[in-house]
Amino acid sequence: MITVVGNLKGGTGKSTITFNLAIWLAHQGVHVIALDLDPQATLTDVAEIRAEEALQPLLHVQQNRSLLHTLAGNSEVLVDVGTADIDAMCLALGCADQVLIPVAPSQADIWSTQRFVRIIREIDESIGRQPRLMAFINRADTNPAISETAEAEAALDLLPGIERLDTRLSQRTDFRRSLSEGMAVFEMEPGCKAAVEFAQLAHRVFPATPGLPPAMRQG
Numbered sequence: 001m002i003t004v005v006g007n008l009k010g011g012t013g014k015s016t017i018t019f020n021l022a023i024w025l026a027h028q029g030v031h032v033i034a035l036d037l038d039p040q041a042t043l044t045d046v047a048e049i050r051a052e053e054a055l056q057p058l059l060h061v062q063q064n065r066s067l068l069h070t071l072a073g074n075s076e077v078l079v080d081v082g083t084a085d086i087d088a089m090c091l092a093l094g095c096a097d098q099v100l101i102p103v104a105p106s107q108a109d110i111w112s113t114q115r116f117v118r119i120i121r122e123i124d125e126s127i128g129r130q131p132r133l134m135a136f137i138n139r140a141d142t143n144p145a146i147s148e149t150a151e152a153e154a155a156l157d158l159l160p161g162i163e164r165l166d167t168r169l170s171q172r173t174d175f176r177r178s179l180s181e182g183m184a185v186f187e188m189e190p191g192c193k194a195a196v197e198f199a200q201l202a203h204r205v206f207p208a209t210p211g212l213p214p215a216m217r218q219g
């Protein structure tokens with residue numbers, strides 16, 4: 001299955017989420033192929049740090065877009081796309097079985113998500129297929145008094161054909177710290193709030209997988 005993580009807006013967490021999902025699946029023995037189609041190459045960089053730190057399982061990141069047409073079989077393919085290479089982004093969207101759209105809780109992010117969904121629809125119509133489209137809020141404020149997250153979720157609910165995942169990732173330093181060390185958030189601190197939120201997200205995106213081994217779930 002090919003899962004593309006994308007959105008038009010920068011900094012919504014595409015690379016962070018692609019990386020964490022890839023490691024989450026790899027810990028369950030799934031054969032993962034990570035494809036970095038963003039010239040910024042964040043996914044490639046984090047995988048290099050991981051290799052330097054000799055962290056297992058290793059993540060092999062490919063940058064060759066033509067692999068999209070040859071990859072298949074029992075692998076889970078995770079693709080990180082950005083707007084710096086629109087052609088690669090559209091190519092990946094045209095091959096996707098599912099598209100995961102991280103959205104930051106702001107009006108500007110909602111607008112760009114609407115545009116992104118329109119682009120996906122145009123691609124779908126031109127090639128006659130329909131991937132699963134999922135959106136969720138990343139970088140939610142941890143202060144429950146801030147209403148932007150709920151408002152952004154309500155706006156996502158209004159987008160037709162989109163499955164708004166009933167889980168969010170909050171703005172937590174653990175995501176930044178773990179990424180800079182080449183680690184998934186649940187590896188750096190199993191059981192931390194960020195890890196618990198991430199596991200909920202991963203289960204929604206890959207419902208058929210059993211989840212992490214018990215040692216990786218506890219604090």
Ligand SMILES: Nc1ncnc2c1ncn2[C@@H]1O[C@H](COP(=O)(O)OP(=O)(O)OP(=O)(O)O)[C@@H](O)[C@H]1O
Pocket residue numbers: 009010011012013014015016017038040042082138139140169170171172173174175176177179
């Ligand atoms: N939930 C979160 N909490 C805290 N920091 C986060 C969270 N999600 C992402 N970040 C951090 O925000 C920054 C941007 O994330 P990331 O690079 O994954 O976004 P992106 O969408 O891939 O950006 P770009 O559009 O530039 O490719 C990174 O430093 C990342 O660690």
Ligand SMILES: [Mg+2]
Pocket residue numbers: 014015016038040042080082
């Ligand atoms: Mg990125």
